[in-house]
Amino acid sequence: MLPFLIKRLGFAALTLFCVLTLVFLIVRILPGDPALVILGDQASPASIAALHKRLGLDQPVLVQYGQFLLQAVQGNLGNSMVTGRPVSEEILAVLPYTMELTIAALILGVLLGVPAGVWAAVKRNRLPDYVLRFISLLGLSLPAFVAAIILLMVFAIQLRWFPVISAGTGETIADRLRQMALPTIALALIMMTYITRVTRSAMLEVLSQDFVRTARAKGASPATVVWKHALGNCLIPITTVVGLYLGILIGNSVLTEIVFSRPGLGKLILTALTQRDYTLLQGMIVVYTLMVVVVNLLTDLTYGILDPRVQYK
């Protein structure tokens, strides 16, 4: 276990270094000048030069790279070029929003998706199966922001159950839940469709295996067979999908954030990109890379819990 962890963390560090170098170079090759964005289009070349100097952009790229690496090793991501605040502060300000939304959507998606998949498999080629397959196909093909707008039109405008602006810091837990309900549902629906499909196909495979017939033959109740014996053996593919999708969810929630007017990592990186905020972009890539690495690691470790036969070498 320990050598496995050390090896994985070593790879993670190497990945991080490569990604950082790439990002550092790409943002500087990209046309567009942060000083022009900050000072506006009437700025004189003198004030642009003064700002370049203050931001360190007048230094040779290699010197900038060296300074950046030196700071990064010390855990310092620098200051945002646009707001002047530490990059870590900018990220930490929106991270809770992304985390709470991702986790809530994950839980809801699993709670809905797993039973739906199981049900579809059990009722294979009968009405519930068709309905669920149709719904999940719809969920896969409907772009996230369309679903989000429909949810807003129905539940926030017509029924007025939830607010349109989903970014509030509600004073009570009920307030907070009400504010994040719609974006959570929008994201969870997509999550659910993936999980339903994977659960269904994994269940179909498992249900046709010998040990299921044995379990039925020895008189186990249908519920025990399905939920304990069969589902238990489907958890590895489901976990894989959840792990994969979690990474996507963290990175791709930008449309959901925009439509529901919520702050979050997706929106922050979009702003950083349009403003050419080099330091903020670099910092965010570090965070993204770290998250993907951590989620992958957790997924791998979960396999061992779910299936004792899995060995970490």
Place this chain on the structure above:
Amino acid sequence: MMHLRFTKAGVLAALLAGSALAPLPALAAKTELTLGAAAADIGNLDPHYSASTTDRTLVAWVFGGLVRFAPGTTDPATIEPDLAESWESSDDKLVWTFKLRKGVQFHHNYGEVTAEDVVFSLQKSADPQRSAFATDYAAFEKIEAVDPYTVRITLKNVIPSVLGPLANYAGGFIVSKKAYEERGESFSRNPVGFGPFQLDSIEPGVAVHFSAHKDYFRGTPKLTKVTYRFLNAAAARDLAFVAGEVDAATGLADPNWLKRTQAIEGATVDIFDPAELTLLHINTKKPPFDDIRVRRALAYAVDSSRVATYRGAEFTRVAKSVVPSNNLGYTEDNGHVTFDADKAKALLAEAGYPDGLSVKMISSQLPSYESSNQVLQAQLEEVGINMELEPVEHATWHQMIRQDVSPLVSYGAARFPVADVYLSQFFHSSSAIGSPTAVTNFSHCDVADKQIEAARVETDPAKQLELWHEAQRLIIEAVCAIPTTETAGVWARRENLNWGFEFKGSMSLGPLVTELTHFTE
């Protein structure tokens, strides 16, 4: 298997629970204002760096100047006292003395505004290390405090408008010296001014919160709190406005949006100056446009009225000169030609392009730019000019057009409303892109340098106007740029929200919230 059973009672209970959670309609007049803005976040609230629409809008609530534009206008003729009670100038218009109002208080207990703060602020504005607007103060030789309530400004030479750079705009805002020195870099997120509203807190990417400045010298504001929410997605902003979660919101200069918004019960729309003037700048130094006949052909080929109709006549006017129509010094009597396809074709043939020509234009992907450029493209095709649009992301575009790689540049901008600013930045040879003093002269125009310079130091207002008019005539004659459209700003508002003045214009590019802004009902 689980079985869901919907009963009438269950549905009713759910509906009731929902309506109980919904916000109650206000019965008494509200005192808390919420605005929804098309922005992702604030940039820099140090007013001498505030360049974006959002930053400019917000600093105008927090700060004041020596003088101010009458709320709701962008007309320099309306400039009235703000911190300064009165002023006088020497006979040669080089020494200006301002008497300050006594007892004006800064926010957050930073004390009385004195001449020392004014001197500090203006010196900061004039310093390129501490301001983005230093060039506006190039003619300021000395700024000094005579006594705590008197400021004297000495100019190197006469300038078109002395009150302009001292008004509630860009470098003219007065900051608290003590607060600036204490807060340093963080002043840009903790600004201290003497305006009607003070900044309480910033939720990054969510909202900025303001409260009334109780000691505001024109009286305690009627509103107690103002929240400026970042709702960057147009759809989300519209829905929030419909749901009543914001009282006013940035609109879209789009005829469909206008129709939709006016149909909402209790909603109205404010359309305001400064209208952004869009010009098609033509590089006069590179083929094929170094030939004046080709440029003239282009001028005849552009039918601005079609772009204006497409963008919506309510917000978009046909532009008739190379400076915006609200500018001091603007004239329509400038020889600008109107659409004539036959003349355009004849000129092209004369210049050696009987079969037309192809030209590339790098254009911004911002929706407003993209749609207008496409209309333009279709028009030019009718006279045989094949304009290849090369759309790039907005910040990329800003850099590329400054590298002289696009022979045509369609550029929209609003500036301080005195002709000198627009003419200097877009048409004086010293502003030509590529030069060390470059600003936004994309055409490399140099035909009106003499008039622009002479107007700056002309002390006779009538002669000054004539010089600006002449400059416009020369620029139009040389076809350095073709005027296309002027697009005004637009905001949706609940009818029960009263800005406190007639909102026809805003130097801060967004609604000005003043001590008089209130809700009726």
